[in-house]
Amino acid sequence: MMQAPPEDRYELALRASNEGIWQWDVQKGYVSYSDRVLSFLGYEEGAEAPNIFMRPEYFFHENDVAKFERALAKMLEPNGEEIFAIDCRYIRPDEAVTWLRIRGACIRDASGETLRMAGSMIDISKRKNAELALEEERHLLNQLIENIPSSIYFKDTESRFVMVNKALAHKMGYENVHDLYGLSDHDVFDDAHANKSRADELRIMATGEPLEESLEREVWGNQPDTWVLTTKLPWHDRNGKVKGIFGVSSDVTDIVSVQIRLANVTEELKHRNEEYAQELELARQIQYSVIDSTPLPFPRDEAVTRYGVEFSSRYLPDSEMAGDFFENLKISDTKVGVLICDVMGHGVRASLVVAMLRGLVEKERESSESADWFLYGLNDSLAKILNHAGIQMFATAFYAVVDLEKETFQYASAGHPMPFIKRNGKVEVLSSEKIVRGPALGLMPEAPYGADTLPLSEIEQLIMYTDGIYEVENSKGEQIGVEGLCAILNKHPKLNADEALHLLMQSAKDFTSANSYGDDVCMFAFDVIKNG
Incomplete structure (x- = not known):
């Protein structure tokens, strides 16, 4: 079978990756772009496009210009960086904003001065926009987790903490949530409570069945016992593999201190949850009815x-x-x-x-x-x-x-x-x-x-x-x-x-x-x- 020339294979690889190429003669100031890059920059095939590297303030978003200039300066200084790599927002001639990933390498003379640069470029707008949306979702979730008064935590398969919120860290006497990472209940509570917690978590990971609204006594040893209402569930990755458990614990010490009211309080909490579900169902039915x-x-x-x-x-x-x-x-x-x-x-x-x-x-x-x-x-x-x-x-x-x-x-x-x-x-x-x-x-x-x-x-x-x-x-x-x-x-x-x-x-x-x-x-x- 006849093999394609190396340059043809290179062109096929670029087309398959949706990337384009560019070259810049730094000494002469001349730049050339492939048709794919021209399309990213908002120009027709074969058109002459300006040198975006020489006056970046005219072509890039104001929040990205300084970053672009710093990266380029490190590349152009004698014996500077060998690789130019940046993600930035480019402003097309029609004023539309596009995220570009620009990569490049350079050729230097014997004194280390940059003669030419060449590299690739690809439009990453969809991915960047998705990342920004995901980042916003994560921010909202983090705001909820960090400000909710209940204790929220994730544990690995060895029942070691891998994520906790501020409420839980402060309850355990730690200023920084990271101080709890890698610890288990055996490092905090007495063995009786820690052993029961570990047994519950092993069962949850093995069976996939959650532990719902379990009333647990926390025995600290160096402070009065507390009571929490805990819900624990199996933690799976995107492929369904068990990574550990996660849980939510609400302190109910004041309620449990009056034992005669324990049954009534538990029933009341369940009743409220049922009412909330009923109210949501009623709201849904009302919305449909109109x-x-x-x-x-x-x-x-x-x-x-x-x-x-x-x-x-x-x-x-x-x-x-x-x-x-x-x-x-x-x-x-x-x-x-x-x-x-x-x-x-x-x-x-x-x-x-x-x-x-x-x-x-x-x-x-x-x-x-x-x-x-x-x-x-x-x-x-x-x-x-x-x-x-x-x-x-x-x-x-x-x-x-x-x-x-x-x-x-x-x-x-x-x-x-x-x-x-x-x-x-x-x-x-x-x-x-x-x-x-x-x-x-x-x-x-x-x-x-x-x-x-x-x-x-x-x-x-x-x-x-x-x-x-x-x-x-x-x-x-x-x-x-x-x-x-x-x-x-x-x-x-x-x-x-x-x-x-x-x-x-x-x-x-x-x-x-x-x-x-x-x-x-x-x-x-x-x-x-x-x-x-």
Whole structure:
């Protein structure tokens, strides 16, 4: 078999790694980039791009310039560093910010002066953004662990502490949490308590069964005994291998000191946990109950109009407390408002914002005939509430008014994806020559919003949705995307709204490699029906 030349193999390796190469003649100041590097820098193939190494302050983020200059200076000084390696933010000509990983080596003359530098470059924006998001999540988790009054700890398979929070370190008499690392209960408590704790942890690691709300007596020897309510669970790595145990202990010494109340207190704690679960379940049921899963056609009364609309919806939350919802607002006998919202995040915080928005929807009913003013009112009220509470949350929204008397469809967006519209049998993403997209709700008070209007005669079908339906990913990490869903709808142009929503749900599910959509899925659609 014929072997590829070394330079061809090198080029193939670079292409496979998605990297590009660059060369810089330091003495002449000339720099050359491969086409791959040009694309990273925001230039067309074969274009001339500036020397980013000579004036980094023009090309890199202000927070990275000094770091870049220091690394480059160490490389360029006589007999300096042999390897140039830096991750930094590059500002493209279109002002978009890209994370670049730049690596390089140099050739020096006999006196140690740098003659040329050459190396590779790759866009690491996705990885960096993921790292920053993970770092933020870790920071939030660390804030919770370090400030919660309960003792939290992780132990290895030998029952030695590998992580503890401040509450536990201070309880054991240590100023620094690291002073506990490598110690076990045998280094702190008497043998009776330490032996029981070790036996419990060995059983948990062997069986995988947790120890829940165990009342334990801590015998210190040099101070009065204390009592804790402890929960311990097996600690597994990502491959399912047991790494040890982790636990949470709450001091209940004051309660146990009155033994006659011990049974009642334990029962009360369990009862409270059950009530909390019941309250969460009740909150979930209430949230589901206000979603009109089978909206009636409009008009609903005796109004006689040339057109009518028949609604359909799909609502599949990804967790108990969802952040997506839609509303169907009857404004008059011939006018109806349709709203879809996607609140940032999930869980209780998102559900609370949903509740606030639902209340604000009722408050803004007087402006519900005007799409842009309706969003203005929602945003202004929500932003003031969140700013007053010191909460950073937002929600995207799309609102439209169907006027059957004037036969118009007026719409506006608050940072929300534009819906699909079917006209003349073809589906496309709704667009407008006007500025109809304003900022997401809750970001800034008094933000302006624009609106546009279409005649109903141009609309056969309209589908509003949240990002959960188009951000599903396959095994390669590729998203189905808005364009992908639009193409699927165009393959089936004769479906009514309900059939179209079913198709989108099934297509997204077939596309993803996971067992779920990974996010809340919320869609609201209608067909325009010509009467008579």
